[in-house]
Amino acid sequence: MSTTTVVNRSLRQVIPGQPTSDGAGVKLSRSIGAAPGLRVDPFLMLDEFYTDQPSDYLAGFPAHPHRGFETVTYMLDGHMQHKDNFGNTGDLAPGDVQWMTAARGIIHSEMPQQTEGRMRGFQLWLNLPAAEKMKPASYRDIPAAQMPFVALDGGGQARVIAGRLVQDSGVTTGAVSGGSTDPQYYDLHLPAGAEARVPVPAGHNAFVYLYEGGASVDGRAIALRGAALLSDGETLVLRAGESGARLLLIAGKPLREPVVQYGPFVMNTREEIEQALADYQSGQFGR
Numbered sequence: 001m002s003t004t005t006v007v008n009r010s011l012r013q014v015i016p017g018q019p020t021s022d023g024a025g026v027k028l029s030r031s032i033g034a035a036p037g038l039r040v041d042p043f044l045m046l047d048e049f050y051t052d053q054p055s056d057y058l059a060g061f062p063a064h065p066h067r068g069f070e071t072v073t074y075m076l077d078g079h080m081q082h083k084d085n086f087g088n089t090g091d092l093a094p095g096d097v098q099w100m101t102a103a104r105g106i107i108h109s110e111m112p113q114q115t116e117g118r119m120r121g122f123q124l125w126l127n128l129p130a131a132e133k134m135k136p137a138s139y140r141d142i143p144a145a146q147m148p149f150v151a152l153d154g155g156g157q158a159r160v161i162a163g164r165l166v167q168d169s170g171v172t173t174g175a176v177s178g179g180s181t182d183p184q185y186y187d188l189h190l191p192a193g194a195e196a197r198v199p200v201p202a203g204h205n206a207f208v209y210l211y212e213g214g215a216s217v218d219g220r221a222i223a224l225r226g227a228a229l230l231s232d233g234e235t236l237v238l239r240a241g242e243s244g245a246r247l248l249l250i251a252g253k254p255l256r257e258p259v260v261q262y263g264p265f266v267m268n269t270r271e272e273i274e275q276a277l278a279d280y281q282s283g284q285f286g287r
């Protein structure tokens with residue numbers, strides 16, 4: 001007899017969001033990466049910024065460097081402008097994504113282009129394997145229109161930012177797909193009572209981040225504004241609560257390499273961090 005058993009992923013651990021500030025004093029909530037032991041390989045950090053108070057965001061993130069990983073910014077509300085030392089300028093409006101591969105080095109600023117109203121979104125840091133940390137930097141703006149919401153089989157919709165979402169109704173490939181960590185990044189909008197079955201590649205580390213409403217996995221409620229880490233498996237079954245749910249589902253193939261981080265530099269050894277500082281101080285970034 002041969003049977004096919006699909007292993008559902010369950011809730012394993014929650015990394016609560018912790019209030020912090022970064023840049024020139026932008027208030028945000030950090031879950032993944034709030035402490036060195038709270039990374040989820042290959043993800044180094046997840047920040048949510050969500051405020052109606054201009055004083056929380058006006059100072060923005062003036063020019064600063066990155067080396068050794070990628071930053072993925074997803075805007076929900078507000079308007080942010082990116083400028084870098086390669087001469088790129090990019091505007092992020094609601095629903096837009098910026099995928100920046102810092103790799104061997106980039107210096108950029110991320111500044112709000114509004115003086116009032118709500119600013120809301122996420123920034124994810126995705127690690128690069130040792131073999132790719134020193135490749136040339138690159139940068140992509142992905143407008144919301146290139147990532148339309150698609151219908152989920154169990155009700156609701158998903159915006160596929162990265163990876164490949166498989167449903168009975170079809171396969172949707174995100175604006176970014178493949179690569180060494182094969183990142184999957186979906187924004188799920190579920191109406192009240194919906195039950196979504198979302199395949200997640202087995203062996204990938206995965207978490208959900210509930211940012212609105214309520215949802216449960218296997219009858220266990222997911223904490224709002226925390227990264228809920230999932231056990232390994234092939235499928236995540238999510239049930240939305242009475243007010244529906246909006247959540248991010250993020251997964252990636254672990255690198256299993258040493259991580260040495262010094263602020264915005266993430267390398268594999270201490271020597272490489274010292275080299276990053278030396279290169280930055282001597283103006284070698286961006287060449």
Ligand code: FE
Binds near residue numbers: 061071108110
């Ligand atoms: Fe940055």
